[in-house]
Amino acid sequence: MAIKATIHKAQVQIADMDRNVYGEHSLTIARQPSETDERMMIRILAFALNVPADDLNGRLELTKGLADADEPELWQRDLTGEIKHWIDLGQPDDRRLLKAHGRSELVSVYGFAYSTAIWWANIESKLTRLNRLAVWQIPSEQSQALAKFAQRSMQLQVTVQDGGIYVSTAADSLEINPIALRRPGE
Template sequence: MAIGSTMHAFEVELADLDRGVYAQFTLRAAQHPSETSAFLMTRVLAYCLEFEEGIAFGGGVSTADEPAVLVRDLTGALTAWIEVGAPDAARVHAGSRSAERAVVYTHRDAEKLLASWAGKIIHRGEDLVLRSFDPGFIDGAVAVLARRNALALSRTEGQLYLELNGSTLGSSLHEHRLR
């Protein structure tokens, strides 16, 4: 018998001063058995940090032609391909070709990820944004992750302030570009 996904619910309060986005919403995220808690937490943070009308989680592990998070306009056209983790260059290339913009959020070593993409073809690679967090930030969030979560996230001047289930964490949001 196959193991099913674990559902996580987040009551989110978002204050993104850098983008002028303020919102309160409930977010439900299914964690596939093969998905680590660090990947799930990064996926939830990517959703929050890219929050706009038309945002949704992608089809997940079972849907290879969709990213972890995506944004569609009112016509259904894909406007943002938001990948999580350590996708290979071919996947990032395909995503960048599919949408107006492509972003990758990683909980891994950003420099190693950039090195793995070096010399590979990535459509509009100069426009691609890779974002990462301070070491230990995602691990700290995972340590207090529950099935039902209260999450307050603020971003100002590139700094993140996360309150998750009563614990407070902070990190810089690092932005990396292909060389």
């Protein structure tokens, strides 16, 4: 018998001053048995950093993630079902990114392992023509600290200002400084 996903709930208050996006979101996360607290929390962080100000071009949604290899971790689809933004985590291979780029208006990757810079150096030359690709590295010590915030029921505040990200709970806070390995249009 297969082990089922564990359900986590997160109330996420977002104040993104860099993009003028503010709001509160209730997330239900189906955490797969093979998913770590760190990966789950990076999914929540990616949601907070990419949620649109309104739903006019579709909502940003958590997908089945690891349970479905054909879907990203998050995506924003418009009302016709077209993918506006494809968001992956970790170190996807170049074929997956090429496929995602062909299906979406924007592709973002959030790496969070020590080896992210090495992974990117190995595949960057294969992806030079992908002008709608963003690749971010979350320093692993910061992503591991973020993993300590994981609970079955969470209340998180995410503040973004001048490129810095501040995540806090009632008991603790953390500053995250993502590193842009590639921005769209580069």
